[in-house]
Amino acid sequence: MEKQSVTLVSDDQGIVRKSTKYHPSVWGDYFIRNSSLNLLEESTQRMRERVEELKVQVKSMFKDTSDILQIMNLIDSIQLLRLDYHFENEIDDALRLIFEVDDKNYGLYETSLRFRLLRQRGYNVSTALAKSLKFARDRIVEGYYWVLGMYHEPQFSRARVMCTKAFCVLSIMDDIYDNYSTLDERRLLTEAIKRWNHQAVDSLPEYIKDFYLKLLKNFEEFEAELEFNEKYRVQYLQNEFKAVAIAYFEESKWGVEGYVPSLDEHLRVSLISSACSMVICSMYLGMGEVATKEIFEWYSSFPKPVEACSIIGRLLNDIRSHEMEQERDHAASTVESYMKEHGTNVKVACQKLREMVEKAWKNLNKESLNPTPVARPIIERILSFSKSMEDVYRYTDEYTTSDNKMKDNISLVLVEPIPI
Structure with missing residues (x-):
């Protein structure tokens, strides 16, 4: 696993901040230059x-x-x-x-x-x-390919685009909370996101204002893309962003205070901060007629399939990135919570968390059997995203260290021609 170096830097106001060095983008401006718009x-x-x-x-x-x-x-x-x-x-x-x-x-x-x-x-x-x-494991890469390429037919083009702005904005927000900002700045950003209006930008530090305005603009663009009878969906995604921001702030307080919560307390917050639920909601945003108001109500109740996906994403992430995050002065992960609560070592804790992942897969598989609780395309998106989490975190943290297998997979899906 690649070790991430952490340094402390001072800004022009004398505030000392963490600065984690990640490898640069492996793509540069490739996808900009080769956009389908060209x-x-x-x-x-x-x-x-x-x-x-x-x-x-x-x-x-x-x-x-x-x-x-x-x-x-x-x-x-x-x-x-x-x-x-x-x-x-x-x-x-x-x-x-x-x-x-x-x-x-x-x-x-x-x-x-x-x-x-x-x-x-x-x-x-x-x-x-x-x-x-185990059918859910037979085609893990298949699900991963789906998340990368999404659906290409016209009625799903909006879903692909919206899921991608939403994900990029979330990634930036994660870096602000996790790596650069002070606790007071995170509190200000959390309150601004809860307010969700342009006036709230005045309370933010200068370097966060552009991000906040871009966040609001992206959601305005989402709403403009949707039909009149679909615009209500944006509110559901706004609620998800607010929930993730609140969870990020709660976790950041744990890190600053050196607090290690119980596993149950941790999961009440970290299943939300995993953002799996938010990503799923962004997929539904542009899905057309299949994503009804009833679907969004079902989804917002945190049903079993969404909960299972969140458990899979959260625990696999924590198991794989535990060592690296401790070097970054990060908040306690579920691995540490299990170790403290049960008095075990890292190996035993990770094994027990993997058993929880297996149970979540069983629950998700059960929910995917006919008849499904909601329309099959709705369930399939949860399944596909869960499979992608297995692939991203199976051997290393491919999201953080994306210049190896992640790069190859993206290249196979979006760069290399498919032989016919």
């Missing part, structure tokens, strides 16, 4: 026409193929490319056929593939392999 309209139109031609060809493959294994492999390939939203009806019809098929003569590959395809679509499959095959 594509010629004529080239874009040709691509759209080609997409429609290929969609017709793939739909014909479903009609012309009678071999069950070939159909399963076709579905698997489409899902790995994250193109299944183009062929929802064809896939549903094929999976109903696959569910009814007699699999007693299948080998290990055919049985495991059938199990995964049906299970991740919400079928309650009963098989001898069910206990040993």
Whole structure:
């Protein structure tokens, strides 16, 4: 794990601040220079026409193929490319056929593939392999790819854009609370975010004012992008940002005071500060008709799928980044809380937290079985984001140290051409 150096610097007012040195951006201005906005309209139109031609060809493959294994492999390939939203009806019809098929003569590959395809679509499959095959882990990178690329069809373009401004603003806010500001400055920023109006900027230090105004502007742009009957959704995301800011401030007080809370007290705050719930809300913001007012009410009640995703993200983050954060004079993590509460060492604490992650996965898998509590696209976003957390924190903290595997994954999804 890469060690992050921490230095103390003084500003022009004589205030001593922490300054953590991270590696510079591995991309520079690549994505700015290669933005899709720079594509010629004529080239874009040709691509759209080609997409429609290929969609017709793939739909014909479903009609012309009678071999069950070939159909399963076709579905698997489409899902790995994250193109299944183009062929929802064809896939549903094929999976109903696959569910009814007699699999007693299948080998290990055919049985495991059938199990995964049906299970991740919400079928309650009963098989001898069910206990040993964990469908949520079979395609971790698939979920990670979804978070990176999002959906490319027109009705999900707004969701992709909104989820990305929202995430960038959150990342900056995390750095302000976690790394640079003083406790008094964090208190001022928290109060301003709770007020959520332009007048509140006057109470902030100069270096935070630009961030605060940009935060408000981004949300105004979100609202402008939405249809009239969708604008209410922005309030839900505002509430999420406020909750995260309050949680950030509470954790920063723990760090300053050297306070190590109990695990339950920690999770009441840190499941919110993980921002998993906020990211999920930002995904729903531009999803069109499927994201109804009832969906946002369901989501805001912190239902079991959202809670499970937050547990997965928080605990995996803490387990992986525990050592680095202690070198940065960070607030106590859930690892330290467990160690203090149970009198254990780091190894035992991490093992117990991993067991909590496994339980959260079981709960999330149960909630994803048909019939789902809400529309399947809503649940799928939670599943995909949870899978991405597994990939980001599996071996190292790929979010913080993003110049290795993270860079390669982003390159595979957004830079390198897909061979056809």
